Amino acid sequence: MRIVFCNDDLMPRSVDSSYKDESVAASEAGFAFELIDFSALRNGDAEASARFVEVTSELETAIYRGWMLTPNEYKGMHDALCRRNIRLITSPDEYLHCHWLPNSYSAIAGHTPRSIWMQSASTSWDMKAINDLVKQFGTAPVIVKDYVKSRKHEWNEACFIPNASDAEKVAQVVNRFIELQDDDLQGGLVFREFVKFEPIGVHPKSGMPLTLEFRLFVVDGSVISGAPYWEGQEGTVEPPITHFENLLRNVRSRFFTCDVARTMDGNWMIVELGDAQVSGLPARCHPMDFYDALATRTSKL
CATH class of the missing domain: 3.30.1490 (Dna Ligase; domain 1)
Structure with missing residues (x-):
């Protein structure tokens, strides 16, 4: 298992500065990593975007950690890496399943806002x-x-x-x-x-209501990380890691996020699913803890 990060526009052989801490944590957790040229990918040249990735002698699985991609961009990157014997953990169909809400809605209907x-x-x-x-x-x-x-x-x-x-x-x-x-x-x-979730404040710039919310990262149906969604979220409430256990096992993706929030009556609802490869780590999810948990889980696969 290896990690694929976006490169830096100004230093093409370096990790994008926004993912630098993650790349250090991934290395310390035992992952090798590759670089994808994000600008080339956005410009429609998937083959050029993978020019830093060497062909491996055996098929290897990889996880992309980088900026959000359109379905066509993701497929281009996926196929370019496959030509180098590297297969992303999430297929293009699975990426679309969690990336576009209508595609995953049937999997969470009844547990998410209508x-x-x-x-x-x-x-x-x-x-x-x-x-x-x-x-x-x-x-x-x-x-x-x-x-x-x-x-x-x-x-x-x-x-x-x-x-x-x-x-x-x-x-x-x-x-x-x-x-x-x-x-x-x-x-x-x-x-x-619009569901009234338990409030924790109001965003100082936008006026958006901030609610008691957690982001769960899921690998093959098991939650490996759960952290407060909002940076200023305090308190002793624990993320509901086991609450949606059975439902999460049936989501058609190997690696995804599930954002959950608590309603005013104390129940938990799913806000939405997302592809975990393009989902940011919350401020209180330390990269080292995340990659250690990812290494532990993927070593068992």
């Missing part, structure tokens, strides 16, 4: 169709996002809709979201029921 979606428009968005879709929520509050990301740090401007039946507000927030996402909008629009 969600509905529509695919990206080929030309322009039909706001009447959007309002007709959102009417399913009645007068309840909802949030809008694409298949991958929200604009949660523009909470009131491009994320939160206080009343799903307010057509004018829906159009205002959705249009602003589409404008801000621009070419980064993936898949389409997702509308999610």
Whole structure:
């Protein structure tokens, strides 16, 4: 097992500075690592992106730890590494399964906020169709996002809709979201029921509500790490590592994250799944602890 990190634009033979601490921890935990040229990958040249990776004599499994990729970019990297006898732990189909919320929704439905979606428009968005879709929520509050990301740090401007039946507000927030996402909008629009989770504060810049939330990293159905999602999250509450144990075993991916939050009545809900290769380590998840746990788990496979 080895790790594939993004390189640094200015020093192509070095790890991107944002992943430097992880690369040190990975090495100390016993992992060899390779470098992928992220800029070449984003420019559509997957073969050039893998130019620093030598062909191995035997097939090896690897984990990518780097910036978020579109499904096509991920497939390009996956295939370029396969040509060098390195197979990423997550196939392109598995990456898409956890990376795009509609693809994994059926696996977590009933344990996550109710969600509905529509695919990206080929030309322009039909706001009447959007309002007709959102009417399913009645007068309840909802949030809008694409298949991958929200604009949660523009909470009131491009994320939160206080009343799903307010057509004018829906159009205002959705249009602003589409404008801000621009070419980064993936898949389409997702509308999610706004659930009141246990509050721990308000983001000082965006006004977004901060809630009691944890990020779980899962390898082959077993949680190897659980840490507070928010940097300032204090208290003695432990992450619900065993709460969704059976459900997580049935997710169609070998390596993924599961963000969970506690509701006002004390129950736990899944916020969303994600591909763990492109999910950041929370501030209170020390890289050394993470890679030691990853090494322990993968050594048993």
